[in-house]
Amino acid sequence: MELITLIGAITVFILAIFLGFELITKVPATLHTPLMSGANAISGITIVGALIFSNTDYNGGNPGIAAWLAFLALILATINVVGGFAVTNRMLNMIAGKRRGN
Amino acid sequence: MDEAVWDIGYLVASILFIMGLKKLGHPRTAPTGNLYGALGMLVAVVVTIAQMDFGLSNNFILIIAGLAIGGIIGYLMAVRVQMTGMPEMVALFNGFGGAASALVAASEVFRRINENDLPEGLELHVAWTAIGLSALVGWVTLTGSLLAMMKLKGGVEIFGTWYRTPTWGPEWLNYVKGLVLISIVGLLYMTIEEPGNQDYVIAIIALSSILGILFVLPIGGADMPVVVSLLNSLSGIAAAFTGFIIGNNVLIIAGSMVGAAGLILTNIMCKAMNRQLIDVLFKSFGGSDKEQVTRTKVGSDPEEVAMICDGISKCVIIPGYGMAVSQCQHQVREFADILEANGCEVKYGIHPVAGRMPGHMNVLLAEASVPYEKLIEMDDINSEMGECDVAIVVGANDTVNPAARSGEGPLAGMPIIDADKARVVVMVKRSLSVGYAGVDNDLFYEDKTMMLFGDGKKMMTELVSSMKEL
Numbered sequence: 001m002e003l004i005t006l007i008g009a010i011t012v013f014i015l016a017i018f019l020g021f022e023l024i025t026k027v028p029a030t031l032h033t034p035l036m037s038g039a040n041a042i043s044g045i046t047i048v049g050a051l052i053f054s055n056t057d058y059n060g061g062n063p064g065i066a067a068w069l070a071f072l073a074l075i076l077a078t079i080n081v082v083g084g085f086a087v088t089n090r091m092l093n094m095i096a097g098k099r100r101g102n
Numbered sequence: 103m104d105e106a107v108w109d110i111g112y113l114v115a116s117i118l119f120i121m122g123l124k125k126l127g128h129p130r131t132a133p134t135g136n137l138y139g140a141l142g143m144l145v146a147v148v149v150t151i152a153q154m155d156f157g158l159s160n161n162f163i164l165i166i167a168g169l170a171i172g173g174i175i176g177y178l179m180a181v182r183v184q185m186t187g188m189p190e191m192v193a194l195f196n197g198f199g200g201a202a203s204a205l206v207a208a209s210e211v212f213r214r215i216n217e218n219d220l221p222e223g224l225e226l227h228v229a230w231t232a233i234g235l236s237a238l239v240g241w242v243t244l245t246g247s248l249l250a251m252m253k254l255k256g257g258v259e260i261f262g263t264w265y266r267t268p269t270w271g272p273e274w275l276n277y278v279k280g281l282v283l284i285s286i287v288g289l290l291y292m293t294i295e296e297p298g299n300q301d302y303v304i305a306i307i308a309l310s311s312i313l314g315i316l317f318v319l320p321i322g323g324a325d326m327p328v329v330v331s332l333l334n335s336l337s338g339i340a341a342a343f344t345g346f347i348i349g350n351n352v353l354i355i356a357g358s359m360v361g362a363a364g365l366i367l368t369n370i371m372c373k374a375m376n377r378q379l380i381d382v383l384f385k386s387f388g389g390s391d392k393e394q395v396t397r398t399k400v401g402s403d404p405e406e407v408a409m410i411c412d413g414i415s416k417c418v419i420i421p422g423y424g425m426a427v428s429q430c431q432h433q434v435r436e437f438a439d440i441l442e443a444n445g446c447e448v449k450y451g452i453h454p455v456a457g458r459m460p461g462h463m464n465v466l467l468a469e470a471s472v473p474y475e476k477l478i479e480m481d482d483i484n485s486e487m488g489e490c491d492v493a494i495v496v497g498a499n500d501t502v503n504p505a506a507r508s509g510e511g512p513l514a515g516m517p518i519i520d521a522d523k524a525r526v527v528v529m530v531k532r533s534l535s536v537g538y539a540g541v542d543n544d545l546f547y548e549d550k551t552m553m554l555f556g557d558g559k560k561m562m563t564e565l566v567s568s569m570k571e572l
Contacts, residue, residue: 002224003224005349006224006228009345009346009349009351009354012351012354012355013342013345013346013354013358014358016342016354016355016356016357016358016359016362017358017359017361017362018362019120019355019359019362020123020358020359020360020361020362020363020366021362021365021366023120023123023124023127023359023362023363024123024124024126024127024363024366024367025366027127027367027370028129031126031127031128031129031132031461032367032370032459032461033188033192033459033461033462033464033465034126034132034136034461034465035126035127035132035363035367036192036330036331036334036364036367036459037188037192037195038122038123038126038135038136038139039123039126039334039338039360039363039364040192040195040196040199040334040337040360041139041140041143041195042119042122042123042139042142042143042338042356042359042360043199043334043337043338043340043341043356043357043360044143044195044199044202044341045115045119045143045146045341045352045353045356045357046199046202046203046206046340046341046344046353046357047143047146047147047202048146048147048150048348048350048352048353049203049206049344049345049347049348049350049353050168050202050205050206051147051150051151051154051165052150052154052348053206053209053210053213053348054161054164054165054168055154055155055156055161055165064212064213064216065212065216066208066209066210066212066213066216067209067213069205069206069208069209069212070205070206070209071164071168072205073201073202073203073205073206073209074165074168074169074172074202075168075171075172075175076172076198076199076201076202076205077172077198077199077202078168078169078171078172078173078176079172079173079175079176079179079195079198080176080195080198080199080202081143081172081176082172082173082176082177082180083175083176083177083179083180083191083195084176084180084195084199085136085139085140085143086176086177086180086181087179087180087183087188087191087192087195088136089133089136090180090181091188091465092132092133092136093133094465094468094469
């Protein structure tokens with residue numbers, strides 16, 4: 001890794017933290033739980049890492065421990081992503097359903 | 103074609119995440135926000151798979167299998183969970199997210215050690231630091247979330263025996279936690295010095311798992327929402343560190359954004375309880391030393407309460423975790439409908455930490471189609487409590503406990519809903535037992551308080567039928 005790449009990555013890291021702080025300052029209490037759940041589903045983005053490493057190591061038909069760890073990571077990350085978005089959607093539908101009722 | 107072109111796909115995913123998170127914060131746009139988030143995830147996954155070189159291997163099938171297994175499990179869990187089980191579910195998903203990041207880090211380090219493909223110089227420092235931090239945060243998130251989940255449930259059932267989740271944490275435990283953390287940082291340095299030694303990695307994993315348990319163990323059930331929110335933040339940070347390992351910006355952006363978002367929510371919750379985050383995490387509270395209840399109070403029956411409620415002009419309903427447990431939000435709404443039909447003004451007083459999650463009550467009442475405008479936040483409802491004829495407290499305790507005003511004990515300084523200012527207080531509760539904070543409630547014993555002892559659903563149903571009979 002080049003130094004410039006590292007500094008670029010750290011810049012993105014810091015700026016995204018500030019972005020996160022700014023994005024969700026005023027949130028009504030109704031949305032706290034769905035927001036937490038939705039944010040949690042987004043943190044399942046680690047699925048990208050799990051996908052990449054799931055591919056590297058089965059080569060040659062000899063999956064080592066690294067490959068199995070990545071495969072397990074893939075399953076857990078997918079549960080996080082699919083479950084997280086689905087459950088958030090369920091909660092939001094209830095709130096929306098109530099709004100339509102009025 | 104240059105491989106970097108694929109990064110445009112990741113940029114699109116990042117934008118979708120940012121817009122999604124922003125939209126999730128406003129009631130009208132929240133469903134769209136969630137959709138954007140899911141869409142961003144789909145783009146990221148498709149872009150990742152599209153640029154993979156599968157060669158002659160069967161990896162494609164394995165990856166599809168992994169996605170299918172995880173997808174089906176996740177979907178079934180999400181569809182089947184009861185609304186009362188939501189906090190546990192979020193805690194569990196958190197743990198899975200953290201574990202996934204930690205496993206990716208472990209996978210990378212074991213692959214490099216086994217293939218003797220160790221990086222050098224700057225890359226070694228960056229890769230090994232990121233792997234170490236990802237492992238630290240990821241494993242802490244996993245074990246911490248699992249323990250938090252069990253605390254929210256109250257215990258676990260193993261072979262038919264119920265074990266209560268313990269809360270234990272003497273003062274010196276904080277020093278132990280500090281020591282464990284220092285050891286992990288030390289080990290992190292040692293892995294960089296000696297990158298080929300996997301014993302250090304295993305030690306980091308073990309110590310981090312222990313740290314997660316030590317971290318949550320002393321924190322009482324009343325503070326669990328804060329912990330779950332903080333763990334949500336941590337699972338984002340773990341994903342960001344994973345981004346450093348694979349050198350991918352979308353992970354860094356999404357992960358650190360979620361980290362910041364989780365921290366904001368954590369702060370909102372701490373403010374609602376008038377507590378400092380540091381106190382919540384390091385001074386045990388709401389622990390096992392519960393006050394013994396020695397006083398008694400004669401219970402009332404639903405007919406009596408129905409008679410009191412006849413002809414009143416203002417009623418405030420204050421729900422708590424008990425409403426979630428007994429799932430009586432529909433009965434509560436039915437009761438409110440009857441009152442309104444008789445010309446009574448009904449509002450709901452929502453304490454910011456009622457239930458086990460921020461907004462827990464709002465979600466439940468929304469499920470029962472209670473109009474949004476009737477859910478009044480604590481500060482606004484408190485100014486109206488003086489004019490309230492009847493305050494109906496459904497399964498809440500600590501959030502209406504006047505002891506919080508006294509400045510002593512575990513509840514000291516927590517803002518409460520002033521139910522005691524209403525002319526009559528009706529408490530629907532199973533017994534006189536203490537709430538999560540373990541403090542007896544003087545409100546129970548006041549003359550104007552009527553206790554309806556029993557399960558929330560049963561009591562509210564009887565109350566509704568009594569109202570109809572009047």
